[in-house]
Amino acid sequence: MLASAPYLLAVLGIAFAAPQSAPKIKERVHAPRDWINVGAAPTNHVVPLRIALPQSNFQELERHLYEISDPDHARYGDHLTKEEVEELVAPHPDSVHAVNEWLAGHGIPEGDCVRSPAKDWITVHVPVAKAEAMLDTKFHVWKHAKDEDSVVRTTSYSLPEHMHAHIELIQPTTLFNRITGHRATFRFSGAQEEAPAATSGTITANGQEVDASCNTTITVSCLKQLYNAVDYVPAATKKNSIALTGYLNQSANFADLQQFYADQVPAAVNSTFNVTFINGGVNNQTLSAAGAEADLDVQFALGIAFPTPGTFYTTGGSPPFIPDIDTPDDDNEPYTAWLDFVLAQKTLPQTISTSYGDDEQTVPESFAKRVCAGFAQLGARGVSLLFSSGDGGVGDGDPDPETQTCQTNDGRNVTKFIPGFPASCPFVTAVGGTIHIPEVAVDFSGGGFSNYFARPLYQEFAVTEFLTKQLPKGTYEGLFNPAGRAIPDVSGQADNFRIFFRGRAGLIGGTSASSPSFAGFVSLLNDARLSHGLPPLGFLNPLLYTRGVSAFNDITSGNAPGCGTPGFNATVGWDPITGLGTPDFGKLKDIVL
Known part of the structure; x- marks a missing residue:
């Protein structure tokens, strides 16, 4: 008798299966x-x-990324298409x-x-x-x-x-890992219900005249004065766009944004932003559901970049999670859900800021490197990615340096400085923090050296200068990896930001403030390039560490303690607390055109 077809298929399947x-x-x-x-x-x-x-073929993608991001290379700005990137990572x-x-x-x-x-x-x-x-x-x-x-x-x-x-x-x-927003502690103050009146100017370290009130309260006007962008008017608003990412059920409130605009950017009143929902993300407009982090991100990034169109990506998949038989899913790592979505899109915003992160060591190295490779794909497609550097100085995510544990999770419990991720990914731009005018390093600005990622070539000169000339020999030896990717890359004001939250004005701070505001200026730079028929900037770091160095205000005072130490100091040149410094938009614009 002939064997049945299903039986033959089963036998053939066994015969030709890969060896176990x-x-x-x-x-x-x-x-x-x-x-x-x-x-x-x-x-x-x-x-x-x-x-x-x-x-x-990721190494080939990386080669393309560095060539098209190098301002001295013939291919600068020749970004890859979605299909070209997919072919390289298949x-x-x-x-x-x-x-x-x-x-x-x-x-x-x-x-x-x-x-x-x-x-x-x-x-x-x-x-x-x-x-x-x-x-x-x-x-x-x-x-x-x-x-x-x-x-x-x-x-x-x-x-x-x-x-x-x-x-x-x-x-x-x-x-x-436990993804968290960086600091972003909102505080009400009766004195802050009304915006402080502009007073006589004070001369900053970089020669810009800034209202004296900016020393205690940061507004959109303060940042444009301080970073030399007062007179710039965006023109490529049909081509350019900016986006902010939201996690942890943070909702960006439209009514709060209108109050913010009325207070600081009157021309923007009645304008708004798009919301893209990913993996069950939310954007609840009940006033009590507004998130301080989300409000801060959209208000300052969009306030600086106005009238550039903006998008708020709200991504679900976050704790708290209570496991029981009725729970259909458990995915409290939202970066990959966000990456899955944006990498599948044909058109992307040219500038994207993220104010969330975690201790690098809580993320398995293999996973961190794979997520970082996803960021490289976005850079190759012409997207500038900015991430807050963290708010624990050289220590772990605990913003109080007195209670930081700063011990490794490898079973040895060795005391080490704890870098943050995704800021430690070499394919993103990490943003640290400053305060006051003239600017000094803010004492919570996250910085240090990755234990997962080697120092990229674009950092070699600047970081070696710091390690050999600015850091006294033997300082913190054994507490950090001097060969690691160094953070932050740049910095910006990071405290006393005046936002509107749940209908009230108040102050907020953290590198959660410096990243979206820095992104606003990057978006203006992209606007300038697009207005002149040039491609967007894409991956920023190779430009910033070469031609861009002269367009930053070097921050040379302040430190960020952590792990029971004073932490690193801000010094001449790059340092692991303020990076290259804060931007001079006018100079950067001249460089990128």
């Missing part, structure tokens, strides 16, 4: 401090496994085939797989029981000691040895 191999540890981490294992995860709880396939067909077979072997059909446009990410939603079988591991519920946020995670997972070459990483598995 025993499970081997793919990744292992120590649970970060303050995370407590409270028991086994419910077996029917659904986890969204995001599988990263190796980007087989995985090798062998990896696609191997992963497809592995998933099919676990009963996951093609219809259950969600693939990124470049096919370098695959997302599958599976119950914990299946995830444990696929990854030869056990998932547990972990609760954070400080605020009881909960996640379903494991401290290690395995893959068949033959699959290690075809899968770069799988998350959320060992990812325990």
